[in-house]
Amino acid sequence: MDPRSEVLLRQADLFQRPLLLAGLPADDLLGSLPQASGWTWHAGDQAALESRFAGRSHFGTTPPEVAFGAAVLFLPKSRELADYLLKALAARLPGGELFLVGEKRGGIEGAAKQLAAFGTPRKLDSARHCQLWKVDIGEAPAVPDLEALAQRYRLDLADGPLDVVTLPGVFSHGRLDRGTSLLLEQLDGLPSGHLLDFGCGAGVLGAALKRRYPQSRLTLLDVDAFAVASSRLTLAANGLEAEVIAADGIHGAPEGLAAIVSNPPFHQGVHTHYQASEDLLRAARRHLVAGGELRLVANSFLKYPPLIEQHLGPCRLLAEGDGFRIYSARR
Ligand SMILES: C[S@@+](CC[C@H](N)C(=O)[O-])C[C@H]1O[C@@H](n2cnc3c(N)ncnc32)[C@H](O)[C@@H]1O
Known part of the structure; x- marks a missing residue:
């Protein structure tokens, strides 16, 4: 299990509801969170997830058309990409919760500041060299225009x-x-x-x-x-x-x-x-x-x-x- 998934599962009570896991690793996390769907932009991860959890993971550059009231973003390497993904997720979460998880050496501490665009970020957990952050979305921002970026x-x-x-x-x-x-x-x-x-x-x-x-x-x-x-x-x-x-x-x-x-x-x-x-x-x-x-x-x-x-x-x-x-x- 990816250490970021392990950190999420330490707080599993938070995630027992319709949830979108964005940029998720191709591990067993979907098996442990039955109400979650996945969104990935990595074709290899998508193939691996599809073979084990058919129909539960979606591939593309925009969030899939599934219902969710909370989302977790697995922090990507690129800051600009993280910015786009956070906005794309927040736009689908009026009154919902947006979580960010990532490794310390991947820059999670600094990236968590990007959550401030939507509310006051709170650190929920720190373990396995990773951190889990959360922000409550009030009014949802506009859907970002990918091509404009x-x-x-x-x-x-x-x-x-x-x-x-x-x-x-x-x-x-x-x-x-x-x-x-x-x-x-x-x-x-x-x-x-x-x-x-x-x-x-x-x-x-x-x-x-x-x-x-x-x-x-x-x-x-x-x-x-x-x-x-x-x-x-x-x-x-x-x-x-x-x-x-x-x-x-x-x-x-x-x-x-x-x-x-x-x-x-x-x-x-x-x-x-x-x-x-x-x-x-x-x-x-x-x-x-x-x-x-x-x-x-x-x-x-x-x-x-x-x-x-x-x-x-x-x-x-x-x-x-x-x-x-x-x-x-x-x-
Ligand atoms: C060094 S970049 C070159 C990109 C482009 N051809 C250029 O010259 O600017 C390598 C590219 O390979 C892609 N890549 C990485 N792993 C891959 C894989 N397993 N299968 C196919 N493409 C992959 C990356 O996403 C990246 O776009």
Whole structure:
């Protein structure tokens, strides 16, 4: 059981009523709180929750249309995302109660101050290196407009300007990542056919690819509902059309791909986490056609080439700079 769930269960009497658990971990909490529903924006957590508690967890960027008189937000990493989520929940809770739970090292103490926008926050519990806070909502605030919270920036690419739209919580919110920037300079000569931007974030690479290879079918994939929504906004802002899917890991990607292009994930929560990236290197072969290419950017210190060579084929270094490397390998 996640320590934040353990803290909630220390106060289980408070939660025996229609309740929404927002950003909940994929653990047994729903089993212990029979009147609770879940809301998650992580496709992997949603799949795990759905398989154990069918119909009780919902995936997306807005609170689900279920009835609840109280809600618990599991504090996300991004402050802007927490701000949006708290407003979205409070808007559904006139006269209700909004709880916030999080780890101390995740910044719960400071984040609790964000509750002051709705009333006077009270700390209810502190245990397992976590804290639980609560605020009573009087008059509910207006429903926040997610798109209005997007940050937009323009890239001057060789084939013209590209507008990027990033929503709160999405990787590299409001600015171009240096690794992505290096990969954007190395998109020439990809095989034609079905292309995948794996871990698409705001869709910078996918949108650039669709414009560079207009005849190619393009799929963008990310585990995060806010990234998926951002990618759709980025594509629309540039008049481009592509398929955007929410899935956890390369296993959720289509097969028969001509190329997989990626700035793969390397952080998760407060830990550095390479699982999704290592899975990508191990399983890319299964998703590529013969002659298909995996092209990715990685921090120079990451030892990806041996894994790529073991599972796909000879790994070439296409470019290097600013602490990043671009690797390419063909099946
Ligand atoms: C380093 S960011 C790159 C984002 C974007 N491609 C760019 O270059 O700006 C990696 C992305 O992978 C996504 N991600 C993390 N774990 C994932 C998983 N298991 N499956 C799919 N995407 C994942 C993250 O949400 C994030 O958007």
